[in-house]
Amino acid sequence: MTTTMDRRSLLTRAALGATGLVAASAMGSLAPEAAFAAQSPDAGQPDPNFAEGVITGRNQDLLQVQGSDGRLHRIQLTGVTSVWKLRPTTIDQARIGDGLYARGVLLPDGILAAEAIWVNIVNLTVAITAIGRNGVQFDHHGQKVVGHVQSGTTAAVYNGTPAVSDLSMLKVGRHAQVIGAWRPGTNEIDIATIYTSN
Amino acid sequence: MAGFNGEASWFCCGNAWGPCASTGHGACGTCNSGSFQHAWPNTSDACLAITRPDRCGFTGMTRRTCGFRHATTNLCNGKRVVTSIADCGPQTDLFCGEQACCGGTCAANRLLDLTPAAFSAIASLSAGLIPANIDVG
Structure with missing residues (x-):
């Protein structure tokens, strides 16, 4: 069984380049689902093992991130970092201008060794305003958001049923929750999963 | 496990990027996305008039007000996070x-939204929606 200290130690070594993919198998699952806080903060407090913001620089696998609150983060991607950008992908897909959320282990030098990053991910509660051949338009708190359907990726969940690629049961006027990937600098997203209401 | 079961999701708040940039502090x-916080459907009469779980x-x-603590347990993996109320929601x-189900375990109705920091401590953000147990934290 992997302990918190095991994960911290392995991530630290991975961040230093001492391990790499070998560490992946030692840690077990490295899917985003497996990325958990090493130490939980008190309720209401910021989590030092979590970061969000926009990527402003990249030096190999070290990301410089400008937090929305003004803080600067340095986030180290490693061979054991899981990456989501519309779908599970590789660390080279994190690019300057992208927004992200990251969870990992904050090292003594202030670098966050990332267990998982979610690039451009959004979770929007919307109303469906139009449905087209290749996309769906939404109203998000009065703002228009254009959702693009990505063949092979976009799925719909109709009131808790298993996700399917068939979007034909979407209806204009219904509310929905959309997990997607924002296209930086636009009001457009690529749709990963759309959950529809009654 | 006491409390009650329901669906939990996540929402952004505070300073943010992308479509979240227009959100406020709840x-x-x-409310801030990087803090261990959550939205609760009954923080006031005005809040309950919007969320309407009934x-x-x-x-x-x-009725629970700002700062009250709840513990949310992901019924898919047993992971638990304790957070405090920072906003009204979700719109149940x-x-x-x-x-929301995993395996044979299901929970119905959206009863709590976590910040990204809190949700990612118990599940992947890409999961979006999880069955959860919600109790006093």
């Missing part, structure tokens, strides 16, 4: 009867 004025048959939701009545 009904309590303290329309989904969920009555008796306790938009998704009445909806279920």
